[in-house]
Amino acid sequence: MPHPTPPSVLRRPRLWVGTGLIAAVVSMLFALLYVGGNVNPKGNLRDLPVALVNADSGADAGGRHVNLGEQIVAGVQKAAKGDKSIDWQLVSREEADKRLGKGKVFGALVIPKEFTATVNALGAPQPAAQGKAVPPTLTVLTNQAAGSIGSSMSSQAAQKAAHAASAQLGQELLKQAAAQKAPLPTAAQLKLADPVTVTVADGHPVGSRSAMGLSAFYYALVLVVCGMLGANLVNSQVDTALGYLHTDYGPVRKREPVQHTSRVRTLAIGMALMLGMALVMGTLVEVATVKILDMDASHLGLLWLYSVATIAVVGLGSLALFAAFGTPGMLLATIVFVAMAVPSSGATVPLQALPGFFRALAEFEPLRQITEGMRAILYYGAQADAGLSRAWASMGIALVAALAFGFAVTRLYDRRGLHRIPRPGDEPEAPAETPETPETPESTGSAANATA
Structure with missing residues (x-):
């Protein structure tokens, strides 16, 4: 006699509801966590650590000692008061290298030792001296070992600060040039308007196969x-x-x-x-x-x-x-x-x-x-x-x-007795063996009477 076909499990509401509920929770959870954490990094940026190094030794100008590096540091710190995205850490070059080498900062902005001297050379009244002057430089250090996106954010912030400092210095140099009797050529004025060269270097290099x-x-x-x-x-x-x-x-x-x-x-x-x-x-x-x-x-x-x-x-x-x-x-x-x-x-x-x-x-x-x-x-x-x-x-x-x-x-x-005991039907059943009992006169008699 053929066995009746059992109903399909797809007809069971519990299968659809249970599976669908788990799938819905997992997909929603992964989407919220994965995309939610990365969807707006710039908007969420707070206190990204970046080193600020002032190695400028300053120079004498107009009968007084001037340190333009300190002016740049003051300008950066003033701008940071209204923008909490970057945590500028004023440290020495040695300390900056240590922090880069431990992943404590994502980059650095370095003001070199001869910065003021090179800026003053640009403002010298002799055109010949201006032509031979070495352009002042600010160095931005990156740190890919601490994370490529964080290093990129640090580099962008440091370059922005460096260019802002260059524009501020340019305004001062143009004022000095205007006070001179001999007018400067247009090319020289453009050079003074943005005098600082910003270079980007790797502060803590990683291998090419990293x-x-x-x-x-x-x-x-x-x-x-x-x-x-x-x-x-x-x-x-x-x-x-x-x-x-x-x-x-x-x-x-x-x-x-x-x-x-x-x-x-x-x-x-x-x-x-x-x-x-x-x-x-x-x-x-x-x-x-x-x-x-x-x-x-x-x-x-x-x-x-x-x-x-x-x-x-x-x-x-x-x-x-x-x-x-x-x-x-x-x-x-x-x-x-x-x-x-x-x-x-x-x-x-x-x-x-x-x-x-x-x-x-x-x-x-x-x-x-x-x-x-x-x-x-x-x-x-x-x-x-x-x-x-x-x-x-x-x-x-x-x-x-x-x-x-x-x-x-x-x-x-x-x-509590919550043992892992399979329910009936979960494990193969061994054939039952009925133990033989020895016959006794009483049992024999009972069997005979039953037969009769």
Whole structure:
């Protein structure tokens, strides 16, 4: 007799509502986070750190000592009072180089030592002296290692300040020239109107195979993704080995006998396996990027240790979420480690150009800390105060939190009897064996009477 065809699962409203609700939340959340954090960086820009260096030694003019560099600094600081987008940090050249070399500033505006002397030479009354005068120069330093967009914003702000200073000096030089008896040629007047040459240089160069300062972010993102994917793989493989899941190989389905194991022990097995996978994955990531792709990198031993530790911590954190929340934990891990992490990492758009919500996320989101540590290793000579010590501390805190949360929740489930026992029909049934009972006179008699 043919079996009736069961109704299609597509007729079930719960399937459509449940799937549609999850898809709607995920798509809306990713759109708001990814685009919302980067849609208006200039409008959100606040306190971008830029060094301001006045190395000008000044010069004597008209019987008094003049330092035009101090005038430029005063003009920049005055303009900054009405514009909070740039945090001008007045430091020495040595200190500026240190901050550039640790990613503490995104660029610098440098006033050279002979600046006043060269400007005064332009205003000399002798035309011959003017023709031989060296044009005054202001130097703008960039720092792609701190982030290409942040470095670009810093460069634009520094060049704007330099050109404004040049225009101000030009007005003063033209007044001086007008007071002279001999009128200047038009070409000379144009030269005096904008006397300063603005040059742009790299304040902290990165290698040609460093993705223009983005290799640290891409490497960190690979580590986070490997940790999440590794946790998903470990979670499914452990459940398969314990008989809670089946495995399909094409048309063949394989399932192990169910081993009823406590949730605490299941989590411990998964975490132990994740540590082993972190060693393998971290090693292969470094081999692929450094050896095969020839990415610029130094401190290879530290880079390997950092890679393994990052994958392990992300993986253990994901496993803790899986154990606590089950299938929704996978979605939660994606939101924590990817959806909220990428736009708040400060890797492409600097934190100073993000809305306040994302700046708050950056204080604890793992990808920001991981990226800062990776920058320190790849670009800043593995200096502890360049972000590496903060990254290690953050990973330590995350590791302790993952272990405490995961084992506390699973232990609570076990104590309340919420064991992972499959429901009837979820596992293959073994053929029942009825034990034979020895015959007794009473049972024999009863059987005979029943027959009769």
